[in-house]
Structure formats: structure tokens, C-alpha cells
């Protein structure tokens with residue numbers, strides 16, 4: 001039995017520290033340790049791996065990561081009320097857990113971790129997409145992380161893995177699939193969480209590709225895709241008006257019909273258009 005197995009049940013921990021969930025911090029806790037171990041395993045073997053966890057809360061997933069063999073976990077938690085519960089885990093695994101009481105949006109994890117690390121988190125829903133976009137758009141590629149294993153609202157997960165032609169297909173799908181293999185690894189019902197949220201959730205696993213799937217300048221691609229989907233029901237010749245003077249010619253040169261709409265355009269063609277426009 002490892003030291004982690006001797007820790008008290010999570011429900012006792014949240015009662016002992018009066019960890020009533022705060023909606024403003026997106027707090028929906030996972031208290032079933034079998035479930036948190038399953039989520040940790042989505043990221044593959046963690047033996048010898050450094051992990052960044054955003055929002056450990058009372059530490060259910062943190063326990064899973066350590067039990068699955070993570071070499072070191074950097075856990076960044078904004079809510080200071082969670083620190084005593086996390087300190088208990090730290091004491092059970094000396095040297096393997098560092099807890100930072102900070103806003104993950106303001107922290108540079110590379111100051112604390114040795115590359116390549118994995119990011120595994122049950123993200124707070126209110127900042128989940130912002131963190132994801134940040135992780136997917138580093139200054140250079142490949143990024144300092146190998147993979148992301150992240151819990152999102154199921155609807156956001158579906159937008160990440162969406163294919164052209166579907167309503168969910170948009171900027172998030174293109175951003176993610178351009179430089180990562182992505183898949184939904186698990187879906188979870190509201191009852192898996194305490195308190196249960198109103199929506200279903202899903203764990204998405206992202207594996208960083210060594211290089212983007214198709215060549216394109218990241219900033220140009222981001223600009224073109226954002227403008228294209230901003231008015232997704234318009235034909236592209238209208239949606240992209242003003243981007244460059246001869247947008248219709250550029251669309252044709254990229255092999256795109258100017259009368260098509262953004263949601264019909266596959267990733268490869270978006271990249272071709274970004275190259276034409278750059």
C-alpha cells in the first residue's frame with residue numbers, strides 16, 4: 001500500500017476543511033478515486049513524467065496522478081482554502097508534489113517544470129478554453145508539453161474534435177487539430193462531480209505533433225480562421241472581405257470556392273489560404 005492509499009477519503013477531507021464549492025471558481029470536484037485514476041491513465045504511463053495540474057481543488061486527480069507514478073506534479077490552485085488538503089498529499093509523497101497558490105492564467109509553468117511535461121487537469125470551466133488556447137499557441141512549436149489531458153464541458157470537447165461540415169466545427173477544432181492529434185477519451189455524467197454541474201463533461205486527450213500538420217504561419221492562420229468563422233453563415237468571399245484587397249483570387253488560388261462557408265473548409269485548405277495571404 002502506498003502512502004497515498006493511507007490518505008482519508010475525499011468526502012471527509014472536504015467536510016473537515018469546509019470546502020463548499022464556489023461557483024465563481026468553477027468548482028465541481030471529483031471525489032471517486034477510481035475515476036481520477038482512470039483519467040490519469042488516459043495520459044498513458046506517468047512513470048518518470050512531470051505533470052502540470054491546473055486547479056487540483058481537494059486533490060482527487062492529484063492523488064490519481066501520483067498513484068499512477070508521476071515523478072513530479074506541479075499543482076496550481078487559486079483557492080487558498082484547498083491548500084491544507086493538498087499539504088496532506090504533499091506530506092504523503094515527499095518531493096513529488098509542489099503546490100502553488102496562484103492564478104494559472106498568470107503563471108509561467110516553465111519556471112517550475114523540466115521539459116517535456118504533460119498537462120492533466122479537470123479544468124475550471126470558466127477559464128478552460130482560455131488556458132487551452134494559450135497552450136495551443138506557444139511562441140514556437142513543438143511546445144514544452146508532450147500531451148494535454150483535459151476535462152471540458154462535453155459541448156466544448158465536441159468543438160475540439162469536430163470535423164468540417166458539422167455545426168461544432170470552428171476555430172477551436174482548427175487550432176487544436178492543426179498541431180495535435182485529438183480524441184475524446186471519456187465522457188462523464190453530471191453525477192460524477194460534487195456538486196453535479198448542469199452539463200455532461202468529457203476528457204479530451206491532445207498529443208502534440210512534432211510539426212504542424214500543414215505549413216502555415218500561426219498568426220496568419222489564426223487571423224484568417226477567426227475572421228472566416230466570425231460570420232460563419234456568410235459565403236467566404238463576404239466573410240473575409242477586407243482581409244486583403246483581392247480575397248476572392250486568394251480563395252481560388254488556395255483551392256477554395258469563394259461561395260463556400262467557413263464550416264465547409266477542411267484544415268488543409270485553411271492552411272493553403274493562410275499561405276496565400278501571408
Ligand SMILES: C[S@@+](CC[C@H](N)C(=O)[O-])C[C@H]1O[C@@H](n2cnc3c(N)ncnc32)[C@H](O)[C@@H]1O
Pocket residue numbers: 025026027028029030031054055056057058059060061062076077078079082102103104105121122123124125127
Ligand atoms: C473543476 S474544479 C476541479 C478540482 C479537482 N481537480 C477535482 O477534479 O476534483 C476546478 C479547480 O480549479 C480551481 N481554479 C479556478 N480558477 C483557477 C485559476 N484561474 N487558476 C488556478 N486554479 C483555478 C478551482 O478553485 C477548482 O479547485
